[in-house]
Amino acid sequence: MRTALVLLFLLALAAVPGSVLPQRSVNIEDVNAYFAAHPDLAPVLDRLWAFDVFTSPWFSAIYLLLFTSLVGCVVPRLADHVRTLRSAPPDAPRRMERLPQHAEGLVVRGGPQALAAALRRRRWRVAVRGSTIAAEKGYLKETGNLLFHFALIGVLVGVAVGSWYGWHGNRLLVAGPDGAFCSSVQQFDEHGLGPRVSPGDLARFWFCLELTDFEASFLDNGQPVSYAAHVTVTGPAARRQGPATFSVNSPLRLDRANVYLLGHGYAPILRYTDREGRAQTTTAPFLPSDDLLTSEGVAAFPDVNGHDRALQMAFEGLYLPTAPENGPFVRSLHPEERSPALMLIAYRGNLGLDAGIPQSVYKLNRRQIETGRLVQVGDAKLLRVGETWTLDDGTTLEFLGTKRWVALSVRYDPGEPIVLVSVVLLLAGLVLTLTGRRRRVWFRPVGTGGADGDVYEAGGLPRGDYPGFAEEFAALVRDVTDGREARDVREVGRAG
Amino acid sequence: MAALSDQLLVVAILGYLAAMLLAAAAYAFGGRGAVARAARPARERELVGAALAGRREGTARDRVPEAPATGSSQPAAGGARTGWLGPATVGVFALAALAHLATAVTRGLAAGRMPWGNMYEYVLSVTLVGAVAWLALVLRRPALRHLGLYVALVLALLLGLTGMVLYVEVSPLVPALNSYWFIVHVSAATLASGTLLVGFVAAALFLLRSRYENGKLPPHSLARRLPAADTLEALAFRLHAFAFPIWTFAIAAGAIWAEAAWGRYWGWDPKETWAFISWVVYAGYLHARLTPSVKRNVAAWIAVVGWLTMMMNLFGVNIFFEGLHSYAGV
Numbered sequence: 099m100r101t102a103l104v105l106l107f108l109l110a111l112a113a114v115p116g117s118v119l120p121q122r123s124v125n126i127e128d129v130n131a132y133f134a135a136h137p138d139l140a141p142v143l144d145r146l147w148a149f150d151v152f153t154s155p156w157f158s159a160i161y162l163l164l165f166t167s168l169v170g171c172v173v174p175r176l177a178d179h180v181r182t183l184r185s186a187p188p189d190a191p192r193r194m195e196r197l198p199q200h201a202e203g204l205v206v207r208g209g210p211q212a213l214a215a216a217l218r219r220r221r222w223r224v225a226v227r228g229s230t231i232a233a234e235k236g237y238l239k240e241t242g243n244l245l246f247h248f249a250l251i252g253v254l255v256g257v258a259v260g261s262w263y264g265w266h267g268n269r270l271l272v273a274g275p276d277g278a279f280c281s282s283v284q285q286f287d288e289h290g291l292g293p294r295v296s297p298g299d300l301a302r303f304w305f306c307l308e309l310t311d312f313e314a315s316f317l318d319n320g321q322p323v324s325y326a327a328h329v330t331v332t333g334p335a336a337r338r339q340g341p342a343t344f345s346v347n348s349p350l351r352l353d354r355a356n357v358y359l360l361g362h363g364y365a366p367i368l369r370y371t372d373r374e375g376r377a378q379t380t381t382a383p384f385l386p387s388d389d390l391l392t393s394e395g396v397a398a399f400p401d402v403n404g405h406d407r408a409l410q411m412a413f414e415g416l417y418l419p420t421a422p423e424n425g426p427f428v429r430s431l432h433p434e435e436r437s438p439a440l441m442l443i444a445y446r447g448n449l450g451l452d453a454g455i456p457q458s459v460y461k462l463n464r465r466q467i468e469t470g471r472l473v474q475v476g477d478a479k480l481l482r483v484g485e486t487w488t489l490d491d492g493t494t495l496e497f498l499g500t501k502r503w504v505a506l507s508v509r510y511d512p513g514e515p516i517v518l519v520s521v522v523l524l525l526a527g528l529v530l531t532l533t534g535r536r537r538r539v540w541f542r543p544v545g546t547g548g549a550d551g552d553v554y555e556a557g558g559l560p561r562g563d564y565p566g567f568a569e570e571f572a573a574l575v576r577d578v579t580d581g582r583e584a585r586d587v588r589e590v591g592r593a594g
Numbered sequence: 595m596a597a598l599s600d601q602l603l604v605v606a607i608l609g610y611l612a613a614m615l616l617a618a619a620a621y622a623f624g625g626r627g628a629v630a631r632a633a634r635p636a637r638e639r640e641l642v643g644a645a646l647a648g649r650r651e652g653t654a655r656d657r658v659p660e661a662p663a664t665g666s667s668q669p670a671a672g673g674a675r676t677g678w679l680g681p682a683t684v685g686v687f688a689l690a691a692l693a694h695l696a697t698a699v700t701r702g703l704a705a706g707r708m709p710w711g712n713m714y715e716y717v718l719s720v721t722l723v724g725a726v727a728w729l730a731l732v733l734r735r736p737a738l739r740h741l742g743l744y745v746a747l748v749l750a751l752l753l754g755l756t757g758m759v760l761y762v763e764v765s766p767l768v769p770a771l772n773s774y775w776f777i778v779h780v781s782a783a784t785l786a787s788g789t790l791l792v793g794f795v796a797a798a799l800f801l802l803r804s805r806y807e808n809g810k811l812p813p814h815s816l817a818r819r820l821p822a823a824d825t826l827e828a829l830a831f832r833l834h835a836f837a838f839p840i841w842t843f844a845i846a847a848g849a850i851w852a853e854a855a856w857g858r859y860w861g862w863d864p865k866e867t868w869a870f871i872s873w874v875v876y877a878g879y880l881h882a883r884l885t886p887s888v889k890r891n892v893a894a895w896i897a898v899v900g901w902l903t904m905m906m907n908l909f910g911v912n913i914f915f916e917g918l919h920s921y922a923g924v
Contacts, residue, residue, distance in 0.1 A: 103885070106874050317766070325769050347855050349857065507857045
C-alpha cells in the first residue's frame with residue numbers, strides 16, 4: 099500500500115514537466131520555438147525526454163511499476179474476496195459484550211430460523227450454527243474496490259490498444275473540387291500511425307472529402323458564434339455518401355474514422371502574369387495569426403519567366419479579411435471579409451525549392467533571402483480584391499478573391515470503447531467502495547423467556563470507519579426481534 | 595442585467611466580509627467565545643453558583659458542588675447579550691450566498707446560457723458551490739458555526755480576486771463551448787471543486803487542531819475554539835470521498851467532450867495534465883486515509899497538496915500556460 103502511495107506521488111510529480119514544458123504530442127511548433135529560444139538548454143532537456151514526457155521511459159516506468167504493484171495487490175485480494183463470498187460469516191466471539199455494539203435481553207419468538215429469515219430479508223448474509231446466528235453485510239465495498247482497480251487496468255489496456263492500432267492524419271482542405279482529398283497517407287499534410295498500422299491499412303478506411311462550403315458567423319467584436327463545414331463524402335469505405343455537415347463539437351463520424359474540424363481560414367487566389375505573358379493562378383492558404391483572422395502566408399510561382407530559376411517569383415505577406423481604411427495594414431479589424439486586402443512583399447530569385455529539404459509552404463526560405471539569392475522587389479503593396487499590381491519588370495499580380503479552407507483531423511482510435519467501458523466500471527466501483535460499509539452482527543440465545551420466546555444477546559462489529567453503525571445496529575435489533583424481555587425474567591445462563 | 599450582476603457581486607463580497615466580521619465578533623465576544631471564557635473565571639461562576647444555590651436554598655445543600663458545572667454549560671450573563679452573534683453569522687452568510695447566487699443567475703440571464711463560459715464565471719460558480727456546501731453543513735451542525743470565519747474569508751478573497759483579475763464582459767459562448775457536454779462537464783467540475791474547497795478547509799483546520807491538541811503553542815493555539823481533531827478529520831474525509839467520484843466523472847465527461855471537439859479523449863493539454871495530477875493526488879489521499887498504517891495527518895497534508903494542485907489548475911494553468919482550455923480572454 100505504501101509502495102502504491104509513493105508511486106502515485108511520483109506519477110503526479112512526473113506529469114508536472116509535461117505541463118510546464120511544451121510537448122511534441124501537443125504542439126510541435128511550441129517545441130521548435132523553445133529550441134530556438136533556448137539553444138543550449140533544449141538539447142539537454144530533449145535528451146531527458148522532457149518534450150515527450152508522457153511517452154518517456156521514466157514516465158512509463160512509473161506507471162508500469164504502479165500497475166505492477168496494483169496487480170500484485172488486487173489479484174490476491176480478488177482471490178480472498180471470492181473465498182469470503184463463498185464462505186459463511188465467521189462465528190460469534192465468545193464475549194459479545196466486548197464488541198463495539200452490544201444488546202441484551204432480546205426476545206425472539208420464532209426461534210433462530212425466524213431471526214435468520216428476518217436478517218436475510220434485510221439482505222444480510224446469514225449463517226445459522228445451532229441456535230447462534232452470524233450475519234454479515236457490505237461485501238459490495240470490497241467488490242467495488244476490486245472493480246475500481248481492475249477498471250484502471252482496463253483503461254491502460256484501452257489506451258495501449260488505441261496507441262498501437264490507432265492512427266490520425268491532418269489535412270488543410272481548401273474549398274472547391276480542386277482541393278478535394280482522399281484518406282491516404284500521401285494526401286495528409288501530417289500523419290501519425292500506431293506501431294501496428296501500416297500505410298496500406300488505411301485503404302480499409304478509404305473515403306474522399308470535398309469542402310463545398312464553410313459558414314462562420316461572428317459577433318461585432320470578432321468573437322466567433324458558430325461554424326459549419328459542408329462537405330461531400332465519397333469513397334467505398336464511407337457508409338454515409340453524399341453531402342454532410344459537421345462542426346466543432348459535432349464531428350463527421352464515418353464508418354470508423356472520424357473527421358474533426360480544428361480550424362479555418364482564408365486562401366487568397368492570385369494570378370501572376372510573367373514576362374512571356376503567360377498567366378498562372380494559385381490558391382494559397384494563409385494561416386491565421388490572431389482571433390480576427392489576420393493571416394500570414396506566401397504565394398509562390400516557381401515555374402514562370404521561362405523556368406529560369408533566378409526569376410522565380412514569390413509574394414509573402416498578410417491577408418486582412420477586414421482591412422482598415424488607412425494604414426498601417428498590419429491587423430484585421432474583423433474575421434469576416436468586410437473589406438478584404440492583401441499586404442504583400444514581392445520576391446524574385448531562387449526560391450530554394452529544389453534542395454530537397456522539406457520546408458514550410460506558409461513561409462519563404464529565410465536562407466535564400468539572407469544569402470541574396472532571393473531579392474525583395476520594390477516596397478510592400480496593398481492589394482484589394484480585383485486590383486492588379488504591376489512590378490518593375492512589367493509582370494503583374496492580380497488578387498482575384500479568396501476561398502475558405504478548413505483544418506481537418508481524421509482519427510481512428512479502436513481503444514476508445516475499451517476506455518469508455520472501463521471508466522464507467524471505474525466510477526461504479528468507486529461509488530460502491532466509498533459508500534459501502536462492511537459490518538457483522540451476531541445473535542446468541544442466553545435463556546428462555548417462558549411463553550414469550552427465547553432471550554438473545556446481540557453484538558455488532560463495523561469493519562472500518564462507520565460512524566452511523568450504532569444507529570443501524572439499534573434499529574436492526576429492534577426490527578428483527580420481538581422486543582425486550584421484562585426486567586424480572588431471570589437469566590438462566592448461557593446456552594450452547 | 596449584466597450591470598445588476600456586477601453590483602450583486604459587490605454585495606456578495608461585502609456580505610461575506612460582514613459574515614466574517616460577525617464570526618470574528620462571535621469568537622471574541624460571544625457567550626461561548628474564547629474571550630468570554632477567558633474573562634469569566636471565578637467571579638461569574640461564583641455568581642451563577644450562588645444564584646442557583648440561593649434558588650434551591652434549603653432543599654439542595656448537597657447539590658451545590660454541581661452548580662459551577664451547570665453554570666458553565668449555560669451562556670453566562672455576558673454571553674446572553676451577545677448570543678445572537680452565532681446565528682447572525684449564519685444568517686448574514688446565507689444572505690451573502692443569496693446575493694452570490696443572484697450574481698450567478700443574473701449573469702447567466704444576461705448571457706442567455708449557463709454562467710460558466712469563462713474563468714470569471716467559473717470561479718463565481720465554484721465558490722457558490724463551496725458556499726452552499728458550507729451552509730448545508732453548518733445548518734446540520736451548528737457547533738461548527740464559528741468556522742464560518744475561515745470559509746467566508748476564503749470566499750471573499752476568491753470572489754474579490756476573480757472580480758478584479760478575471761472579470762470579462764458578458765458574451766455568448768464561443769463555438770468550442772457550444773455543446774451539452776459543456777453543462778455536464780463544467781457542472782461536475784464545479785461541484786467537485788466547490789466540495790474539495792470545503793474539504794481543504796476541514797483538512798487544514800484538522801492539521802492546526804491536531805497540533806494544538808498535541809500541545810503545540812502559537813500559532814496553533816488559534817485552533818482552541820475548533821471542533822475536536824477527530825471530528826474535523828472525519829469531516830474532511832467525507833467531503834473528499836463525496837467529491838472524488840464527482841471529480842472522476844468530471845474528467846471522464848471532459849474526455850468524452852474532448853473526443854467530440856478535438857478528436858481525442860486525452861491529449862495532455864495543460865488543463866488535462868493538472869486535472870490528472872489532482873486526480874492522482876486525491877486518489878493518494880483516499881488511499882492513505884484507508885491505509886491503517888498511514889498517519890491521519892500525513893493524509894491531511896496530501897489533501898492540502900491536492901487543493902494546491904486544484905488551485906494551480908484553476909488559476910495557474912489559465913494564466914501561465916497556453917492550452918486548449920483558454921477561452922474568452924483568460
